Amino acid sequence: MALLIVFTGCAAKEPDISFDSSIELKVLYSDKRSFYNDYGNYINMEFPNIAFKVISSAPLYASDRPLVETLPELVAKETPDLLFINAYQQQILYEDDALLPLQQELGEAALDQIPPGVREVLEQQGNGTGEIYGVAASFSTEALYYNKNEFERLGISLPEETMNWEDTIRLARRFANSDTAGLYLANPDPAVLFTKIGLSEGLTFLNKDNTEMKFHTESWENVLLSVKSLYDEKAIPTAASNSDRFIKGSAAMTIGRESYLEQLVNADASFEWGVLPLPSNDPDATPIDLMHLISVHKESINAEEAIKVIRHILSGSGKILDRQNSVLPASMSSATASDAAHPFHFMYTKHAKTYTTLSDEQMKxxxxxxxxxxxxxxxxxxxxxxxxxxxxxxxxxxxxxxxxxxxxxxxxxxx
The missing domain is CATH 4.10.860 (DNA Excision Repair, Uvrb; Chain A)
Incomplete structure (x- = not known):
């Protein structure tokens, strides 16, 4: 009996997700209708005693003044409890010291619901302190789609998850003498592929304080020579097409985001296809872009209740994140994370290439x-x-x- 009491007392308790009384939470969102369609209605199904007052962020984008000025002003004036924002907006508010640190407030049970790669990007946004100032509702990535039929028809080995960019380019070049494009890209600009490969392999072209650019290096030249070989051997289309050659079945591989799945399904593609992580020298890591972030205002008088709402969203109760269209739900409790057969299930085991996110932030x-x-x-x-x-x-x-x-x-x- 004594041991039972000790073990019961030491066991981790699930955080409380209940609202004992009626409460109004102020929410920053693009507009009221969108908030209720995306979140509010589903939260109220389980917690009808929560009322939401939506503060629209839409007028900020009609202003002639920069967002870095208008967003902090709006947030300081309205002090919303919950802020549904993008990564750039979160960075602005983080630098304005307007966001509540959430790691301790959420607790490990809630944090364990965040996919490992997503959590790494969130921690990076806290300037490497390990603290997080918001959770992601959804995230996005690029991946390699391949046409199994074309590989088998021409007797070429299927691509593998452990391939790097050099392997992928070599594989694409094997289609050079066929009527099948080795690698089809919706954007035919070779500079896009050039920078994508370089950054994903850990190369940089800007120093940390954004004062010097360096492209004339052996590493960047090797990337450029690899890309040039694709065009020299005509393994990649050189001009824009009116139709998607991969969907039409005349390309072996293409690069697309998770939303490309929907296009393939809607087009009723006549071939068998597969999805792999974006090629990398590190098969355990992949680029991760946070799409929708949820933060709590540092001065919120309802911070405790706002945090409960975040826990509820992450928990998978009500399947709120599963209803997000064309993006990956950022919760280990989501249907996508639980379905081992889902083409993007691998994203819930990957680490993040946080340096690609840093490069994007520098350019922004x-x-x-x-x-x-x-x-x-x-x-x-x-x-x-x-x-x-x-x-x-x-x-x-x-x-x-x-x-x-x-x-x-x-x-x-x-x-």
């Missing part, structure tokens, strides 16, 4: 003018390399020089 910190001008120059120069008009090393040197010139102008504009 620049002005729209900088990003547009640099992107255009990058695309034009890489295309010249692919066409044989510019040597790979020379092209990368030109991109580096142009990028550093633009960084100086960007610094001057901000001064």
């Amino acid at each position: 910190s620049f002005s729209e003018l900088f990003n547009q001008q640099f992107s255009n120059y990058l695309s034009d120069t890489i295309q010249k390399v692919i066409n044989g008009e510019t040597a790979p090393g020379r092209g990368l040197q030109q991109i580096e020089e142009f990028g550093n010139q633009q960084l100086q102008l960007e610094t001057a504009r901000r001064a």
